[in-house]
Amino acid sequence: MPQQHNNLIGGEWLAGSDYTPNINPSNLADVVGHYTQASAVQLDAAVHAARAAFPSWSASGIQARSDALDKIGTEILARREELGMLLAREEGKTKPEGIGEATRAGNIFKFFAGECLRLAGEILPSVRPGIGVEVTREPLGVIGLITPWNFPIAIPSWKIAPALAYGNCVVFKPADLVPGCAWALADIISRSGISAGVFNLVMGRGSVIGDPLVNHDGIDGISFTGSQLVGGRIAQQCAARLKKVQLEMGGKNPQVVLDDADLGQAVELSVQSAFFSTGQRCTASSRLIVTDGIYPRFVEAIKTRMASLKVGDALQAGIDIGPVSSQSQLDQDMEYIAIGTAEGATLVAGGERLKRDTEGYFMAPALLIDTIAQMRINREEIFGPVANIIRVKGYEEALAEANNTPFGLSAGIATTSLKHATHFKRQSQAGMVMVNLPTAGVDYHVPFGGRKGSSYGPREQGRYAQEFFTTVKTAYTLA
Numbered sequence: 001m002p003q004q005h006n007n008l009i010g011g012e013w014l015a016g017s018d019y020t021p022n023i024n025p026s027n028l029a030d031v032v033g034h035y036t037q038a039s040a041v042q043l044d045a046a047v048h049a050a051r052a053a054f055p056s057w058s059a060s061g062i063q064a065r066s067d068a069l070d071k072i073g074t075e076i077l078a079r080r081e082e083l084g085m086l087l088a089r090e091e092g093k094t095k096p097e098g099i100g101e102a103t104r105a106g107n108i109f110k111f112f113a114g115e116c117l118r119l120a121g122e123i124l125p126s127v128r129p130g131i132g133v134e135v136t137r138e139p140l141g142v143i144g145l146i147t148p149w150n151f152p153i154a155i156p157s158w159k160i161a162p163a164l165a166y167g168n169c170v171v172f173k174p175a176d177l178v179p180g181c182a183w184a185l186a187d188i189i190s191r192s193g194i195s196a197g198v199f200n201l202v203m204g205r206g207s208v209i210g211d212p213l214v215n216h217d218g219i220d221g222i223s224f225t226g227s228q229l230v231g232g233r234i235a236q237q238c239a240a241r242l243k244k245v246q247l248e249m250g251g252k253n254p255q256v257v258l259d260d261a262d263l264g265q266a267v268e269l270s271v272q273s274a275f276f277s278t279g280q281r282c283t284a285s286s287r288l289i290v291t292d293g294i295y296p297r298f299v300e301a302i303k304t305r306m307a308s309l310k311v312g313d314a315l316q317a318g319i320d321i322g323p324v325s326s327q328s329q330l331d332q333d334m335e336y337i338a339i340g341t342a343e344g345a346t347l348v349a350g351g352e353r354l355k356r357d358t359e360g361y362f363m364a365p366a367l368l369i370d371t372i373a374q375m376r377i378n379r380e381e382i383f384g385p386v387a388n389i390i391r392v393k394g395y396e397e398a399l400a401e402a403n404n405t406p407f408g409l410s411a412g413i414a415t416t417s418l419k420h421a422t423h424f425k426r427q428s429q430a431g432m433v434m435v436n437l438p439t440a441g442v443d444y445h446v447p448f449g450g451r452k453g454s455s456y457g458p459r460e461q462g463r464y465a466q467e468f469f470t471t472v473k474t475a476y477t478l479a
């Protein structure tokens, strides 16, 4: 019988209304564990616990916070292999990708263990003689954190670590599909020395506890990562209640390949961008924008490279691409391929369901050509291993196509031209720009986020995280 896992509320592990099985997408017969479902009543208890803990935690001092974060980071890093395997088992990333994500999570806690010691203010002269001005940052309060399924340990970490570092208390609602990493993280945090109620885990469906969390009077701010549909709704709810909100949402990231690109490099980074982590990254590229001169060679070379990709059980050695995370995501991927071909695109590789030794959501990475910007497959986020090629005449058209999207998270260019690389970095309407690198793959110590429909509110990660997780106070003193 797989273990039952409960919510962490006010320092106690509490059962919710029922338990749901966490299923391995590489092997549907494998149950990772049973995870409880919080009710709205339990959510309310978690918010109250966090409120009660806030006065003492916010006054606890930076050494205590730094020590706790450092301890959490140390344990994650020490257990990165085990946590990475749990991640691969519940989400479907390959084992190396899972271990990489767990490592990132540990590094994030270590980074914020230092960062909370560095929170600075300003002392300025007043425009009025004899008066001093101090600008300081204080904790925001109790924060609701809502995370998606595709980075089940890194995204929670890059929200929880700064929230705690800057003296806030947390109510954390992970994605329903991947409670395993969330629970493991909560278990580690619960043993870090922080007081009961500072950090609370409420596992449960967004449709049940989402509204009660976002609308709760005891919540001062919401940091959300997920789809544009849910994010937009949360923004409206927060605006109606004048709550601070931070949203990281979807992408439709372009990968430009120019005639002068190194072909091998361009193919490798396009394959990485489009298909690694099963294409289930907000920074994945599903639009490959390729100029005329390199187009025929690029299409042949990427098809050849795709044929060599090994799709299979995420925990098996030598696998390049794990399964799609769920039946509904697989259905969505297949539906978009059908939509694309109905719109006039040509499927030249992959796109079929694959059989493996175990029953799982395996799919061959798909490549569509003859696509144009107006097609739905080039406008809407697919969030699977599906890439579309848009053929363009030259750099100017490539740049225009790259920016021709309601999203603006990440954008990449493959080129040996310094002139075009520099121009693209300046003119791209994305929050993150990559030159001769995949659109996905970012550092943990610098800001992360996008523009247009991809992001709303202050940036996440690095020292920019303080913008959301603190509030500014300006104090005047008569000398």
Ligand code: NAP
Residues within 6 Å of the ligand: 146, 147, 148, 149, 150, 151, 173, 174, 175, 176, 177, 204, 205, 206, 207, 209, 210, 211, 214, 225, 226, 227, 228, 229, 230, 231, 234, 248, 249, 250, 251, 281, 282, 381, 383, 409, 454
């Ligand atoms: P989602 O469906 O929007 O869900 C995200 C989170 O919101 C989940 O925890 C979900 O809970 C919760 N939720 C659902 N309905 C809610 C409601 N009414 N109120 C409050 N919360 C609610 O997104 P997803 O499918 O998990 O993740 C994929 C999306 O995330 C993609 O669009 C991807 O691009 C985006 N993403 C963005 C970034 C970034 O940093 N920009 C990073 C990673 C992923 P349940 O799981 O219980 O439904």
